[in-house]
Amino acid sequence: MKIFSAQQIYAADKFTIKKQEITSDALMERAAVQIFNWMHMRMQGAPVKIHLFCGIGNNGGDGMALARHLQEHGYHIAVYVVNYSKKRSDDFLLNLERLKERKVWPEFLDSGSEFPEIGRDDIIVDAIFGIGLNRPADDWVVRLIQHLHASQAFILSVDIPSGLFMDKGVQNPDAVIKANFVLSFQAPKLPFFLPGTGIYLNEWEVLDIGLDPEYLTNTETDYELSGKNEVLPLYIPREKFSHKGTYGHALVVGGSKGKIGAVHSASKACLVTGAGLVTAYVPECGVLPLQTNLPETMVIADEGVDVLNKIKYDIEPKVIAIGIGMGQEVSTIQAFTTFLDENKSPLVIDADALNILATNKALLKRLPKESVLTPHPKELERLIGKWKDDFDKLKKAKAFSKKYACVLIIKGAHSIVIYDGKGYVNTTGNPGMATAGSGDVLTGVVTGLVAQGYSPLKAAVFGTYLHGRAGDIAVEQSGYQALTAGDICNAIGKAFIDLFVIPKPPEVQEQAKESEQEKS
């Protein structure tokens, strides 16, 4: 699914209005009807008080039009105009008039107003600012936002939580609505997925307001979401007459005394992702544990006993994962440098190899094109420098990926794969996966995919999805706290199978759950 910028959404509006020969208020009406239907289906006429806070732009216009539909269906509403500017949009004014025609008189709030009382069990509709926010909100609006939070009522935000910018981070946390739910038009917005801004919403859903498909299909976006629909076409089926050679030989280089487990996790993940052969290259101390615990992998011992000293082998791997548990001893740094000079295979680079690259930036030039780098936030900072906010981070990450022609996987709640000026935002995964070794498994999965012939970019996007999905499947058994990297690894097979499971409609899922409960 594409993630559009604010400018692209405005352009889509224009295009749609022209092509479908409709007025802009007809588009607003569609948006309002969609929200109304969503609410009506859930509330079924319940006599809960709904407070609608509407700005004076088109987001506020949506709120006004929604208020009209709620009123027509007998809902108990109170409408407020958050009067932060004299510059009202035409469609806001039109919908204000339509509301007045129905004898609904909104209360106008400004800097001198006493704010309305809101019950804990009431519902707040937040239509104060939409994607048009372009400067920080006035102090009194910030006070209003705090007042809404203090009520503890459920907050439903229209399009985007008010106070979030589309292209910059949060400067004043008090100036942003914390939404329980966001109903966003046509496509989700980038801030929903970034750590500094995503914390302002619990859940989101997209409502289709019928923007023109021609525009939506033909417009290239800087970001897109990677869900099941996007990754399924990447899947390469296994051939009947294939053999292990078909699926590539992967080499996993890393480990040091006390950190051999990292190589175990990555190698196992590589195997269960489908690589034909996996060889682990470790210091001598790693040979016995790996041979004992992971007999399906082959092991090559470095001349170093506790750390890597040479990185010499006589196989020709299709792909090499390097860095996990490797440490940064002087001899290891030297071995890694020599390795980069001689290496011809595609690379997946993680952990200590990233830290070595960060402190010796000249080495970055020696990476083969399309190397996959998998930094967590601290490793990323060492590579690209400090950032002002998430948007600045993405800009710097894109510049880095361009400069070194590499694929970056920025690990996080929504990992983002960066390549060739574009970001692929992952949709799978859960907080249980913030656990030791989880990243080693990701490295193994991506490596396993490259071994089988996936391009590095496809391997990064698909691998990140599979890794998260495996975590989601595993957490159902383990719970968040007890989830281990081993559980994620063991669920990778199920994540593949799940690609081909067609989700049942919600009511069927509900019935299945109920009959499960009855049985137990």
Ligand SMILES: NC(=O)C1=CN([C@@H]2O[C@H](COP(=O)(O)OP(=O)(O)OC[C@H]3O[C@@H](n4cnc5c(N)ncnc54)[C@H](O)[C@@H]3O)[C@@H](O)[C@H]2O)[C@H](O)CC1
């Ligand atoms: N295709 C769609 O998705 C549609 C979305 N709709 C809704 O329209 C808004 C965007 O509307 P817009 O009028 O451009 O922006 P806002 O409602 O966010 O209004 C802000 C308004 O106020 C000015 N402004 C910005 N920041 C401040 C500030 N801090 N203080 C004071 N004033 C400010 C700014 O110049 C704007 O004029 C979108 O989110 C949807 O909700 C359409 O209804 C249908 C199509």
Ligand SMILES: [K+]
């Ligand atoms: K809003």
